[in-house]
Amino acid sequence: MITRRIGRICLALTALTANGVLLSGCAAETAGDTKSTTPPAFITGTVSVDGSSTVLPVSTVVSNALKKAHPGVAVSVQASGTGGGFQKFCAGGIDIVGASRPINADEEHACQVSKVDYIELPVAFDSLSLVVNRANSFASCLTVGELKRLWAPAAERVVTQWSQVRSSFPAQPVALFGPGKNSGTFDYFTLAIVGTESSSRKDYTASEDDEVLAKGVADDPNAMAYFGYAYYREHQDTLKLVAVDNGNGCVTPSAETVADNTYQPLSRPIFIYVNEKSAGRPAVHALARAYVDPENAKYVQEVGYVPLPTATLLATGRRLDSGVTGSMFGGRGSVLGLTAASFEDEDRIKSALVR
Numbered sequence: 001m002i003t004r005r006i007g008r009i010c011l012a013l014t015a016l017t018a019n020g021v022l023l024s025g026c027a028a029e030t031a032g033d034t035k036s037t038t039p040p041a042f043i044t045g046t047v048s049v050d051g052s053s054t055v056l057p058v059s060t061v062v063s064n065a066l067k068k069a070h071p072g073v074a075v076s077v078q079a080s081g082t083g084g085g086f087q088k089f090c091a092g093g094i095d096i097v098g099a100s101r102p103i104n105a106d107e108e109h110a111c112q113v114s115k116v117d118y119i120e121l122p123v124a125f126d127s128l129s130l131v132v133n134r135a136n137s138f139a140s141c142l143t144v145g146e147l148k149r150l151w152a153p154a155a156e157r158v159v160t161q162w163s164q165v166r167s168s169f170p171a172q173p174v175a176l177f178g179p180g181k182n183s184g185t186f187d188y189f190t191l192a193i194v195g196t197e198s199s200s201r202k203d204y205t206a207s208e209d210d211e212v213l214a215k216g217v218a219d220d221p222n223a224m225a226y227f228g229y230a231y232y233r234e235h236q237d238t239l240k241l242v243a244v245d246n247g248n249g250c251v252t253p254s255a256e257t258v259a260d261n262t263y264q265p266l267s268r269p270i271f272i273y274v275n276e277k278s279a280g281r282p283a284v285h286a287l288a289r290a291y292v293d294p295e296n297a298k299y300v301q302e303v304g305y306v307p308l309p310t311a312t313l314l315a316t317g318r319r320l321d322s323g324v325t326g327s328m329f330g331g332r333g334s335v336l337g338l339t340a341a342s343f344e345d346e347d348r349i350k351s352a353l354v355r
Contacts, residue, residue: 042069042070042071042072043070043072043073043282043283043286044070044072044073044283045072045073045074045281045282045283045284046073046074046075046076046283047063047073047074047075047076047095047096047278047283047284047287048075048076048093048094048095048096049063049075049076049077049078049094049095049096049097049098049272049287050077050078050079050080050084050085050088050089050094050096050097050098051078051079051080051081051082051084051085051086051089051096051097051098051099051272052079052081052082052085052097052098052099052100052183052184052185052270053079053081053179053183053185053208053209053210053227053228054098054100054126054184054185054210054227054228054230054270055079055098055099055100055123055270055271055272056077056079056098057228057230057234057303057304057305058098058123058124058270058291058299058300058303058305059077059096059098059272059291060077061299061302061303062287062290062291062296062299063075063077063287065290065296065299066286066287066290070283070286073283073286073287075283075287079098079208079209080182080208081179081180081182081183081184081208082097082098082099082100082101082182082183082184082185082187083107083181083182083183083184083187084182084208085097085098085099086099086103086107086110086273087107087110089111089116089118089273089275090107090110090111090113090114090116091110091114091116092114092116092275094275095274095275095278095281095284096272096273096274096275096278096284096287096288097272097273098270098271098272099184099270099271099272099273100126100183100184100185100188100228100268100270100271101184101187101188101268101271101333101334101335102120102271102327102328102329102332102333102334102335103118103120103273103327103329103331103333104187104331104332104333105331105332105333107331108327108331109331116275116276117275117276117277117325117326118273118274118275118276118325118326118327119273119274119276119279119288119319119320119323119324119325120271120273120319120326120327120328121271121272121273121274121288121291121292121316121319121320122269122270122271122308122312122316122343123269123270123271123272123291123292123300123308123316124269124270124300124305124306124307124308125258125267125268125269125270125305125306125308125340126228126229126230126258126267126268126269126270126305126306127229127253127254127257127258127263127266127267127306128185128188128189128192128226128227128228128229128253128266128267128268129226129227129228129229129231129232129241129242129253129266130142130147130224130225130226130241130242130244130266131214131217131224131225131226131227131232131239131240131241131242132217132223132224132239132240132242133217133218133220133221133222133223133238133239133240134237134238134239134240135221136221136222136240138162138168138169138170139162139169139224139242140240140242140243140250141242141243141244141245141250142165142166142242142243142244142245143244143245143246143247144193144244144245144246144247144265146165146166147193147244148193148194148195149164149165150165150174150176150224151176151178151189151190151193151194151200151201152194152199152200152201153194153199153200153201153202154201155201156201156202156203157203159174159201160173160174161173161174162174162222172222173222174222174223174224175205175216175220175222175223175224176201176203176204176205176223176224176225177204177205177206177207177212177213177216177217177223177224177225178200178204178205178206178213178225178226178227179206179207179208179210179213179226179227180206180207180208181198181206182208183208184334185226185227185228186198186200187333187334188268188334189226189266191334191336192265192266192268192334192336193265197333197334210227210228210231211231213225213227213231214227214231214232214234214235214238214239217238217239218235218238218239224242228270228304228305229253229304229305230303230304230305232253232304233303233304234304241253244263244266246264246265248262251263251264253266253267255301255306258306259306259340261339264337265336265337267339268334268338269308269338269342269343270305272288272291274288274320276323276325279320279323285320288320289317289320289321292308292313292316292317292320293313293317294307294310294313294314297310297313306340308340308343309340311344312340312343312344315343315344316343
C-alpha cells in the first residue's frame with residue numbers, strides 16, 4: 001500500500017549541471033509553519049548504495065557528480081544484485097537500493113518486519129541485451145521460442161550445442177553465462193523468456209558481476225550471455241548484440257526500439273528504492289533527487305540506458321519530495337509490458353499488472 005509522509009519535508013531539489021549539483025531550496029511544510037530556510041552552499045554526509053549491477057553504472061556517474069560538487073559527501077556504491085541489495089536494505093543496512101525489477105512480496109514483507117518504509121523511484125529504461133562473441137557469425141537473431149529452448153530448465157545438460165537451438169547453426173558447444181539468483185535481471189529474463197520467474201537451467205556460469213559475464217563471452221567464441229545494455233556498450237569491441245524476434249521480426253536493443261516499444265519482451269524499467277528515514281538526511285535526499293532530475297538525462301544516456309520522459313521524471317521527483325512510500329506494483333516483482341507511458345499514472349500500472 002502506498003502512503004504519504006506528512007510533516008516537515010526537506011525539498012533538497014538538486015540539478016546536476018556541467019558544473020555539478022546545485023541545491024535550490026529547503027522548506028518547512030508542517031501545518032501552520034511557513035518559515036523557510038536556505039540550505040548550505042555545500043552539503044555533507046554519507047550515503048550507502050547497493051543492489052543491482054544493472055543500476056550500478058547510473059549510481060556511479062550520478063554519485064561521482066554529487067561528490068564533485070559536494071566534497072563533504074561520501075557515497076559508497078556496491079552491487080550485490082537486486083536480491084542481495086534488498087536483503088541489506090530491508091534490514092536497515094543501506095540508504096538506497098538499486099533494482100532491475102520492482103520489489104517482490106518476500107522483500108516487501110522483510111521491510112515491513114524491520115519497519116523500513118521506502119520510496120520507489122523509476123530512474124530509466126534498460127534494453128536487456130543478449131550478446132555473443134564477435135567471432136560468432138551465425139547467431140544474429142534468435143526468436144523468443146529459441147531462447148526458451150536454450151534457457152528453460154528442460155534444456156539442462158540436454159541442449160548443449162548451437163545446432164540444437166536451430167538446425168542451421170553449427171554443431172558447436174554452447175557456453176552460457178548469465179546472472180545469478182540474486183539478480184533482478186535473472187528474475188526478469190526468466191519471466192520474459194521462460195515464462196516463470198526464476199525458472200532456468202542451472203548448468204551455466206553464473207555471476208552477479210556483469211563484468212565477469214562480459215569477459216566470459218569475450219574469451220569464448222561459442223559463448224552467449226545476457227545482461228543490461230550498459231555492459232554491452234562498455235564491451236562492444238569484443239561482443240556482438242543478438243536481435244530478438246518476438247513474432248514481429250528481428251529487433252535490436254537501442255534507445256529507439258525501447259522508446260517505440262518494439263524491443264519486447266526485454267525492455268524494462270530500472271529503479272532505486274530510498275529508505276524513507278534516510279531520505280530526511282540532505283545527502284541522501286540530494287543523491288536520490290539527482291537520479292530523477294531531468295537535467296541528468298545525459299548521464300543515463302552516457303552509460304547506455306534510456307531516460308524517462310521529462311514529465312515522468314518531474315512526477316517521480318515530486319513522489320520523493322512528498323515522501324510517498326510503498327510500491328506501485330503491489331509486491332509483484334518482475335512485471336512485463338511496462339513502457340515509459342506506464343508511469344504517467346497508476347491506472348496504467350494496474351493495467352500492466354493484470355496482463
